[in-house]
Amino acid sequence: MKRKKYTDQEREILLKNKNVLEVGKTNIKYCPKFKLKAVEEYYAGNTPQTIFLNANFDINLIGRENPERCLGRWRSIYKKYGEQGLLEEQRGKGKGGGRPRTRGLSLEEKVKHLESRNAYLEAENDFLKKLKALERGLI
Numbered sequence: 001m002k003r004k005k006y007t008d009q010e011r012e013i014l015l016k017n018k019n020v021l022e023v024g025k026t027n028i029k030y031c032p033k034f035k036l037k038a039v040e041e042y043y044a045g046n047t048p049q050t051i052f053l054n055a056n057f058d059i060n061l062i063g064r065e066n067p068e069r070c071l072g073r074w075r076s077i078y079k080k081y082g083e084q085g086l087l088e089e090q091r092g093k094g095k096g097g098g099r100p101r102t103r104g105l106s107l108e109e110k111v112k113h114l115e116s117r118n119a120y121l122e123a124e125n126d127f128l129k130k131l132k133a134l135e136r137g138l139i
Contacts, residue, residue, distance in 0.1 A: 003027070004063050014062070019055050028062065030070070035086045039078045042071055 003026040006014070011023040019034035038051045048067035049059060059067070077085045105113065 010061055013058070017056055019057075028066075032087045035070075035074045036078075036083055038071060039074050039086065042075065 005026055006023060011025075014020050014023045014028060019031045020028055021031055022029040034055060038048075038055070041051045041054075042048065046054075048071040049064075051071070052059060052062070052067040057067075074086060077090060081090070
């Protein structure tokens with residue numbers, strides 16, 4: 001699905017709404033309190049369109065499918081993390097994966113890390129040498 005690109009004039013109009021924090025060329029960053037209120041109103045029985053209209057959004061400007069898409073995303077965050085999930089920024093909070101950080105370690109800690117890594121690799125090499133010898137029948 002192609003995203004709508006907002007003109008400078010449209011961005012200005014959107015920024016006047018108290019429920020908007022930022023407007024990029026193709027996205028709108030909504031206020032966390034609005035997100036929470038919108039989810040609560042949805043569970044109270046209001047439709048996404050009605051919620052956005054009551055919050056003074058021009059549906060033709062933001063797109064007819066945008067309220068439903070936003071509410072769907074916000075509801076899943078609400079189910080997973082509760083109120084705090086909507087009030088705090090979730091982007092950039094990975095699952096703890098990735099390469100471990102070595103930056104910020106003192107010189108002594110770096111040396112210890114490298115020495116232990118070296119010892120591990122030497123032990124691995126010894127194991128592989130013994131395994132090759134076993135395969136050849138030398139042991």
